[in-house]
Amino acid sequence: MEESERQHEQGEVRDGGPGDDGGGGDLVLKKGPWTAVEDAILVAYVQKHGEGNWNSLRKHSGLLRCGKSCRLRWANHLRPNLKKGAFTREEERLIIELHAKLGNKWARMAAQLPGRTDNEIKNYWNTRIKRRQRAGLPVYPLDLQNLPVHSSCLLGQSDSASLSSSLDSEGDLVPSLKTESHGFKLTSFQKKSQSCSSPVCDYTLDSVPSSSLNLPTCAGNPVKSMKRSASSLSYSAEYEKITFPQLSDESSEGVLPNAKAKRFCVVSSSAEGFPLEPDPGIGSHFSSIPSRDLAFVNGFYTLFGLDSCPKMELPSDQCVEAADNAGVLAPAFSSPFTTLSLSKSVGSRSAYDCISNSGLLESLLQESEAKGRRTPRDQTFVHKLENFSVGGESKNLAIDYSTPTALSGSYPATAGVDSISANVLCNWKYEISLPPSMPIIKVEESSGALACSYPSTDISPISDLWRPDGILASDWNNTKFYAADSLAWPRESLSESDFFSLVKGPGSGRLGHIPMVANHFWELGSCQWNNMPGACQIGDYQPDFRHFPPMAEQFIDPCAIF
DNA sequence: AAGATTCCCAACCGCTCATAA
């Protein structure tokens, strides 16, 4: 055995060797974890003599530690004003920003994080890198892409693909992982997911974590024991409604009765913290919610910015009595914008899997959980552009963590559509990073009951189509686009070609190239819909297209990943 | 329940830099 190995095993090292921190005799210095006694000696010495002179400290204090070890112990653990515990979200954000600017300059980063040590930051960063690499996610959020990235930022990026993705995509801000949230094993669904037959239009329900399939909070909420057994929605001409795959009980594989006409509101959060009380603004008047500029397109919800959004108003005494035809109460949410979208399969791997694996979802859920009971107040929601490794390729996918959507609300379950989404109701406080052209979708604080309003203009078929449930109700295989019926809105059925010609103009693209816009400002208090400045339009809108904003230069097509 | 794997983090190592002798 080598001498150094032996010494290491024994937790000893002889002083005075090359590179050692100070002269000294032939002392056998201790290595390994510090004991409380050693700490006490060190603290006492520093309090008396101050920091520095670490080798003389060793010589005069009787500590059998090299000066270097003493310095490290003091700096990282014993000095006053050290912050302990997990990094806050702000700190995490700062670390990411600093790393984008500085690279692996841990000490310089630590200088800007009071109470934190370089070692802590380094450990945090390395863990983060590791996790994100494993998840195939880029290192940096998209909004940091324009920062001068230090070459050492690329440490841990093993190939050019990673490098590329690190520069043009967005990562999560939430590195902490929690696999199990709200009592659901998220991974159990992911691992059972099956790829859908069509990479374009199907989405596997199994690919959605169980938390996103939280069924209405009826007695004995079945969500925990249910899983999807089929892979896609189907259109039922008989019922003139969309049916969704049967649910099966995990143990018995039994089929949920009346499943096909049931609408499942999706709530990922536990009842704790989620405002399940009836919402005066949603519910039976769900159809009047101006969700026309919200669309579920190719697997995720999208906000479509409107030039002008009619003010809407709902009688405040309208209460939700939402029960589907199976008698399962669908929760009515106080917050109409709680959808974390995406569930679309991408080959054998769904975007949702990516998200989940990245820890983002878990983190969001964790945060939601950590913040306790939710109210509709003080919420900031996000439309993010996330980069995924899809089949080895780096792809951008727009993810709407925040879509104001009545989809989550309940209404008479005549539509029978399924909302494949994960509601993550959080008071997200951290700043969301978005590319400059993609403004933050923000939901301002509100208090009291929602005061929604009816549209002052009539509802066009296409705006009906934009309703998330309308899009959801599409039968991709049959190229039918079906706007779910409701109390107030007429049904519409469009062919695929009609649909896309409406969206993009004739012959302007293939399925999947849906223009997307995320430029909304939803003000909860008054339920106003305002376009944010600097709207980002994606795709080839027809300028005269009703309800749509003028064309813009910016082009982002998250759907293109499919 | 147990082994495997992953995560986390304290501590160490090798190196560089600054400075005093």
Place this chain on the structure above:
DNA sequence: ATTATGAGCGGTTGGGAATCT
């Protein structure tokens, strides 16, 4: 100018805890 020393930085390691299988 050279050398010795102290201090600091960044990379790596190893062990315990947590989680997964």
